[in-house]
Amino acid sequence: xxxxxxxxxxxxxxxxxxxxxxxxxSLINAGIQMxxxxxxxxxxxxxxxxxxxxxxxxxxxxxxxxxxTVHAMDAMGGAGLxxxxxxxxxxAVTGLLVGLVAGWFATKRTGVYFAMITLAIGELLYALAxxxxxxxxxxxxxxxxxxxxxxxxxxxxxxVYYLTLAWVLLCLGLLYLFMRTPLGRVALGLRENTHRMRxxxxxxxxxxxxxxxxxxxxxxxxxxxxxxxxxxxxxxxxNLDLSAQVLLNSYIGxxxxxxxxxxxxxxxxxxxxxxxxxxxxxxxxxxxxxxxxMLFMPRGIAGLVHAVxxxxxxxxxxxxxxxxALYLGATALLVAGTTFxxxxxxxxxxxxxxxxxQIGGNAWPDIPLFGASWAPLSVLxxxxxxxxxxxxxxxxxxxxxxxxxxxxxxxxxxxxxxxxGGGRLVxxxxx
Amino acid sequence: MDYFIVSLLNGLIYGxxxxxxxxxxxxxxGMMGILNFAHASFYxxxxxxxxxxxxxxxxxxxxxxxxxxxxxxxxxxxxxxLRPVHKxxxxxxxxxxxxxxxxxxxxxxxxxxxxxxxxxxxxxLSFSAFHVGPSxxxxxxLLIGLVAIAMFVLIYLxxxxxxxxxxVRAAIRRPAMAGALGHNVPVVFMAVFGVGAALxxxxxxxxxxxxxxxxxxxxxxxxxxxxxxxxxxxxxxxxALLASLIIGLSTSFSVGVDVSLAQVLAxxxxxxxxxxxxxxxxxxxxxxxxxxxxxxMLLVLLIRPYxxxxxxx
Numbered sequence: 001x002x003x004x005x006x007x008x009x010x011x012x013x014x015x016x017x018x019x020x021x022x023x024x025x026s027l028i029n030a031g032i033q034m035x036x037x038x039x040x041x042x043x044x045x046x047x048x049x050x051x052x053x054x055x056x057x058x059x060x061x062x063x064x065x066x067x068x069t070v071h072a073m074d075a076m077g078g079a080g081l082x083x084x085x086x087x088x089x090x091x092a093v094t095g096l097l098v099g100l101v102a103g104w105f106a107t108k109r110t111g112v113y114f115a116m117i118t119l120a121i122g123e124l125l126y127a128l129a130x131x132x133x134x135x136x137x138x139x140x141x142x143x144x145x146x147x148x149x150x151x152x153x154x155x156x157x158x159x160v161y162y163l164t165l166a167w168v169l170l171c172l173g174l175l176y177l178f179m180r181t182p183l184g185r186v187a188l189g190l191r192e193n194t195h196r197m198r199x200x201x202x203x204x205x206x207x208x209x210x211x212x213x214x215x216x217x218x219x220x221x222x223x224x225x226x227x228x229x230x231x232x233x234x235x236x237x238x239n240l241d242l243s244a245q246v247l248l249n250s251y252i253g254x255x256x257x258x259x260x261x262x263x264x265x266x267x268x269x270x271x272x273x274x275x276x277x278x279x280x281x282x283x284x285x286x287x288x289x290x291x292x293x294m295l296f297m298p299r300g301i302a303g304l305v306h307a308v309x310x311x312x313x314x315x316x317x318x319x320x321x322x323x324x325a326l327y328l329g330a331t332a333l334l335v336a337g338t339t340f341x342x343x344x345x346x347x348x349x350x351x352x353x354x355x356x357x358q359i360g361g362n363a364w365p366d367i368p369l370f371g372a373s374w375a376p377l378s379v380l381x382x383x384x385x386x387x388x389x390x391x392x393x394x395x396x397x398x399x400x401x402x403x404x405x406x407x408x409x410x411x412x413x414x415x416x417x418x419x420x421g422g423g424r425l426v427x428x429x430x431x
Numbered sequence: 432m433d434y435f436i437v438s439l440l441n442g443l444i445y446g447x448x449x450x451x452x453x454x455x456x457x458x459x460x461g462m463m464g465i466l467n468f469a470h471a472s473f474y475x476x477x478x479x480x481x482x483x484x485x486x487x488x489x490x491x492x493x494x495x496x497x498x499x500x501x502x503x504x505x506x507x508x509x510x511x512x513l514r515p516v517h518k519x520x521x522x523x524x525x526x527x528x529x530x531x532x533x534x535x536x537x538x539x540x541x542x543x544x545x546x547x548x549x550x551x552x553x554x555x556l557s558f559s560a561f562h563v564g565p566s567x568x569x570x571x572x573l574l575i576g577l578v579a580i581a582m583f584v585l586i587y588l589x590x591x592x593x594x595x596x597x598x599v600r601a602a603i604r605r606p607a608m609a610g611a612l613g614h615n616v617p618v619v620f621m622a623v624f625g626v627g628a629a630l631x632x633x634x635x636x637x638x639x640x641x642x643x644x645x646x647x648x649x650x651x652x653x654x655x656x657x658x659x660x661x662x663x664x665x666x667x668x669x670x671a672l673l674a675s676l677i678i679g680l681s682t683s684f685s686v687g688v689d690v691s692l693a694q695v696l697a698x699x700x701x702x703x704x705x706x707x708x709x710x711x712x713x714x715x716x717x718x719x720x721x722x723x724x725x726x727x728m729l730l731v732l733l734i735r736p737y738x739x740x741x742x743x744x
Contacts, residue, residue, distance in 0.1 A: 054522050056529075105729055108736045112466040112525055113665070116657040117732065123654045124725035131718050240650060244533065251526060284537035291530040295512065298519055342541070349542050 016165055020158045028157050030273040032164050034266040036225050039168045041250045041265035042175055042258075043218030048247075049255035050179060051211045052191030053107070054115045057122025058219055059242035063129075064098045065091030065220030066237055067136060069227040073144040083149030088167050088224040095220020096213050103212030107205055110194055122243055129235035141234030144227075157229075164225050171218050176258060178214060187211045248290045254300025264301055281342050288338070311403075315410040323406055326399030330392050337388030343369055344385070348376055433563050438683045444572050446679025447579035451634040452652060453659045453671045454586065455627030461666035462603045462623055464521050465513060468528040470631055471653035472535040477501045477632030478639025478648065479539055482550035490553040490640075497636040498629050505628020509621045532649060540646045547645035571641050578637050582630060583672070599623060658724045662731045664741020673739055678724045685720040 016035075020028055040062060047053050065088075072090040076082045082090065106117045129136040136142070146154040154160060178184045186207050189197045198204050227233050246265070253264015268286065275282050293300055299307075311320060347353055347367045356365055366373035374381040456470045480497035481490075488496065512531065516523050551557075552571045559567030590596040601609040602619040610616040639648070659678060663670030731739065 052522070054525065105732055108732055112460075112521060113661065115466070115522075115525060116661050117728070119654060120658055120661070120725050120728050124722055124729075127721040127725070128719075240654075244529075247526075247529070248533070281537065281541060284534065284541065287530055287533035287537055291512075291527065291534060294523065294527045294530055295515060298516070298523065346541050349544075351544060 013169065017162075020161050025157065028161050030270065032157065032161050032225075032229050033273065034269045035161075035164045035168045036222050036229070037246075037249060037265035037269040038262035039171050039225070040219055040222035040246050041253065041261035042172060043215050043222060044246045045250045045255045045261040046175060046178070046187070046218070047212060047215035048250060049257075049261070050184070050191065051187040051208070051215075053110070053208065053212065054112075054118075055106075055215075055243070056115050056119035056240070056247065057102075057243055058118070058216075058246055059238055059240070060102065060122045060125045061095045061099055061216035061219040062223035062226070062242060062246075063125065063233070063235075063237040065095045065223030066227040066233040067142070067223075068094035068220070069224040070142045070144045070233045073146070073227070073231075074142075076147075084146055084154055084228065085149055085152075085163055087228055088221045091220040091222075091224025091227070092217050093220075095223070096217040098220070099213035099216025100209065103209040103216065104205075107208035107212055110208075119240070119243075122238065122240060126235070126238040126240070129238055136235045137233075139235070141232055141236075143232035146228060146231060160229055164229065167221060167225055171221055172259075172262065175218060179258070183207070183210060183214075248286055252286075252290055252293050252300055254302030254304075256299060257302035257306070260300050260302030267301070279343060279346070281346050284342060285338075311407060315406050319406040319409065320403070323399050323402035326395055326402060330395035330399055333388050333392030333395060337385045337392055340370070340388065341385040344374065344381070433566070436563050437566065437568065438686075439680070440568065440572070442680035442683030443676065444576040444579075444679070445683060446676035447576045448634060448638050449652075449655060449659055449679060450672050450675035451579040451582055452631050453656045453663075453675060454583070454668060455630045456656055457660055457663075457666055457668055457671045459624055459627045460660070462599075463620055465524045465528070466521070466665075467624075467627075468525060468653060469508065469532040469535060470528075470627070471649040471656055472532040473501050473505060473628040473631035474635035474652055475539060475639075475644075475646070475649035476504060476535060477635025478550060478644045479543060479548070479635075480632070481636035481639060482548055482644055483543075485550070485553075490556070494633065494636040498633040501632025501635070502625045502629030504632075506621055506625040508628070509624035513624075514617070532653070536646050536649055543646070545646055547643045550639050550644040552640045569641075575638055575641060578633070582633070586630075655724060658728045660738075661728050662739060664738025667738070667740040670738055670740030677727070681723050681727065682720050685716050685723055688716045 019031060023031065040058075044055065044058050047055055047058075069087050069091045072082060073084070073087060102118075102121050106114055106121065109117060130139055146160075148154060152159055154163070179187070186197070186202060189200075189202070190204065190208055190211065194204055197207070223237075226237075245268075249265040249268045250261035251264070252268060253262065254260030272282055272286075275285075279285075297304055344367060347369060353365075353367070364376045366375050368374075452471065452474050455473075456467060459465055459467055459470075477497045480500050481493040484493035484496055487493075508528075508531065512527060513524055516527055552569075556571050556574065558570050561568055588596075590600060598609065598614050599619055601612075602614065602616050606616050609619075635648075642648070655678065659671055659674045662677065663672075663674030735741075
């Protein structure tokens with residue numbers, strides 16, 4: 001199992017290294033964004049998934065890293081001790097220091113209080129930043145230039161891609177190793193039972209602050225990579241949107257698994273890149289997906305993969321293919337129905353449509369969508385999504401029945417009821 | 432003096448509005464341990480519902496219907512979203528309501544556009560109540576405050592003087608025992624959640640007409656609400672009232688004060704030093720007014736981490 005895991009990891013790394021050879025410029029840019037989002041999500045999940053502290057203000061540390069890097073790039077000019085490839089170190093140090101201060105406050109409380117305090121710290125920075133134009137450049141933000149170093153010009157984004165990739169892989173490795181250190185094990189203890197940790201004689205406040213600072217340190221690296229990539233930073237980076245993004249991505253990916261958040265963030269930012277031209281409602285889909293994951297699949301995509309792998313090992317593909325096919329069909333129908341409904345409503349309530357109905361004389365002009373035009377007052381238009389959704393739900397119920405039957409027929413397995421998707425997430429945090 | 436009176440009134444009324452929303456949040460938390468991130472979204476839903484209904488059925492009916500509608504949304508949220516995930520713990524519930532607030536904000540953008548809508552105080556209500564010096568004080572502001580006070584009195588009487596109130600309080604303190612005595616505790620929870628949502632909706636319907644009604648109003652208020660409950664102590668109604676008033680007053684007074692730390696330090700002969708440092712020290716208090724609540728919160732966390740009125744952990 002472990003060897004297979006290593007092999008898959010190696011293949012992924014090779015694919016990531018080879019990717020720029022075949023990708024277009026804009027895809028490479030998307031790739032950089034995906035890598036940065038993955039690192040940020042993993043740093044966030046160290047705190048949230050492993051240590052059970054739910055942060056709503058992680059953009060503060062991402063932003064701090066980004067701004068510090070922009071300042072360092074300006075001040076150093078790529079010369080001296082910090083040539084461009086080492087700039088993320090500035091982000092790391094800034095993230096660590098800011099995290100130590102913020103974490104000391106935030107970890108005074110646990111559970112939902114902690115979540116609210118991190119939210120308020122993030123908003124504090126967001127409210128303060130535009131007034132401190134010396135540090136954050138006011139409304140316009142700051143911009144800088146990547147300087148050449150070690151014979152590399154960093155003028156095209158392929159070199160930036162490799163720089164980002166190297167840092168992200170390094171940081172993911174360090175994060176993985178951190179979980180093996182005593183402090184990493186203490187982080188797990190903080191999630192599971194804070195009281196017991198206290199009885200064991202650990203200083204819970206100090207330990208929480210340290211874990212918090214480690215998480216923000218890697219967030220700072222992600223912010224620094226972002227600053228190197230776009231050569232600028234704006235105070236909008238402190239907005240809650242970014243904190244919400246990393247939270248949604250991590251949970252969709254599966255926050256308790258080490259690579260789950262990275263997968264979730266990479267997938268979500270890739271989809272965001274693909275559909276950003278097609279729809280204005282991407283955030284709505286993302287929110288819907290998040291709520292569905294929280295309701296039915298609390299371990300996220302990684303948990304789903306885990307459950308499928310386990311079921312395959314128990315029953316074999318022959319017994320399960322029917323359920324898989326049904327699940328795929330149901331998902332396709334539900335996605336089609338939801339997308340159709342949302343896009344139809346979006347167009348119906350858009351300003352363009354209102355303008356069109358005023359000048360055209362026709363109060364309800366047809367809506368062009370998916371290569372056809374739909375009359376908003378026709379029953380058929382609304383029947384289609386309803387039918388799609390109903391059929392999807394019906395298929396889903398059938399698929400679930402097949403799945404349960406297949407599992408029940410298989411030999412009763414040892415310990416893990418992972419297929420029900422149950423299990424504790426960060427419940428241990430509230431005290 | 433005029434400035435003082437106007438700021439005092441504005442601060443009091445903003446504080447009361449904050450309290451009107453955070454009261455429901457605190458009640459629900461005290462009862463179920465759920466921190467409802469979507470609570471401020473209910474506030475926004477109330478404003479948008481009243482805005483959409485106002486041209487059809489008039490302002491007052493719109494307020495009433497919006498309140499009931501949002502209460503219904505709250506009941507559905509509790510029954511079909513929160514109850515199934517209760518077994519995963521409170522953090523999971525918080526995340527779920529966070530997702531819901533995200534969806535509600537996006538839906539509002541989808542239906543009403545990503546910009547403030549033109550929800551205004553009706554003509555019949557936009558007159559001045561009295562004059563403070565040269566400036567007129569709008570009656571509608573007083574109305575917001577009055578509604579908040581009336582609501583507080585009603586809730587207080589309901590909880591302390593009626594049979595329903597006794598059952599609700601019993602379900603808060605000892606849910607298992609109240610259930611054993613034959614009361615349907617899940618229904619009580621659902622009802623309290625619904626009433627909390629309805630109150631937020633009412634606040635939104637009334638206050639949305641005066642303040643801006645935009646898709647961002649929920650998140651702005653949510654953050655402020657959380658600051659209120661951290662300062663006041665979660666689960667404590669009195670704490671929420673006190674913290675709301677403190678925040679309302681401090682924000683409204685600081686807007687008009689053009690003093691910076693450097694000017695204060697100048698009295699002890701350190702003005703030049705402070706101006707040399709720049710940054711925070713030379714910022715005027717008025718431009719910092721948005722950050723004062725957060726600073727207050729951090730201060731409270733330092734001195735009394737469990738909140739002004741909260742129970743010690």
